[in-house]
Amino acid sequence: MARRSIVKAAAATGAAGLLPGLQAAVHAAGSDKPEKEEVRIGFIPLTDCASVVMASVLGFDKKYGVKIIPTKEASWAGVRDKLVNGELDMAHVLYGLVYGVHLGVGGPKKDMAVLMTLNNNGQAISLSKKLADKGAVDGASLAKAMAAEKREYTFAQTFPTGTHAMWLYYWLASAGINPMKDAKVITVPPPQMVANMRVGNMDGFCVGEPWNHRAIIDGIGVTAVTTQDIWKDHPEKVLGTTGDFVKKYPNTARAVMMAVLEASKWIDAGLSNKNKMAETIADKSYVNTGVDAINQRILGRYQNGLGKTWDDPNYMKFFNDGAVNFPYLSDGMWFLTQHKRWGLLKDHPDYLGVAKQINQVALYKEAAGALKISVPKSEMRSSKLIDGVVWDGSNPAKYADSFKVKVGAAG
16 A cells, blocks of 8 residues: 555646546545456557557456457547547547547547557558659659649548648658648548559558558558658557546556556567567457568568668667657647648647646556656657657747648648
């Protein structure tokens, strides 16, 4: 009991930013026993669902008194709807989707919560082999090809406010291509990307693995850029839920976070664990693809589909000594700046206020503290993106307005 009290007291300092009523619920006297023992967690067939799946498969959930039931979903819109209506308790979900729902952008408005970050890095932008054969293999050559051959160019992302839409837009804009004016952008669920490119429905797409590598294996696409080249160690999927769930079941939320943290640590612990993870999630009940589509890029072994190979130290990380999982406020705020940049938000929101509402920093500190996982001193971090611009969360409105290529801009 003494240790539990210390953990709770240590986290209490950060609890002021939590959703109303949560502080009292978390620090209520009594049992830490999960209030809800079966937890339905939605996931999309992607490599980065692995920590949720492995927490269940390896039994880390039982250790903390919960049973995780991984639930395979067909699209991010489906995940959103099931989270909002309570069919799912939590989800492996796009960071920007959680923020979009919280602000009522592109769907129902509901108070949402980010419990922890699930992974950094490991997504990519693919261009069709047809475009690559005409010389479009990166941002600069794509811009040149689009200027030389005028037609409608179609690019796909996975959800309008999600991470892949933002990586795609940011990359196109860094090459001088305005995604809102110079291209047609469509939404396609991740597992359907390769099939759609095969039949010529798109010139390029941004999606998580293994679908970029699958496009190379199938000979229909090339990797133009990885998302870690757009932003090294960028936030990607999160463990998301509703504000109501966290208020009602704080012990359950913390127990699931601890199980997923253990699974994240296990995945990143070595080669044999990564291979076992790849074999597990390749199964048809999870990602439903060949192990060969998963097991190279999770080790940083990349090829671009045009004969170039390289070892990338900034491959998909699930734990990285705990650095991955902390729900930095600045990470959430960045998505809001891009939502404003591209016209998804009409006005500047209260960037920091919204991030403090959504990102459950105090609860994360409790879970990490109980597992002796270190947490950063600051809830903000600084990063330089592909265009050389630094993001540190200090002046989000100025940052959002500073881009030359944005909604309403010429070009």
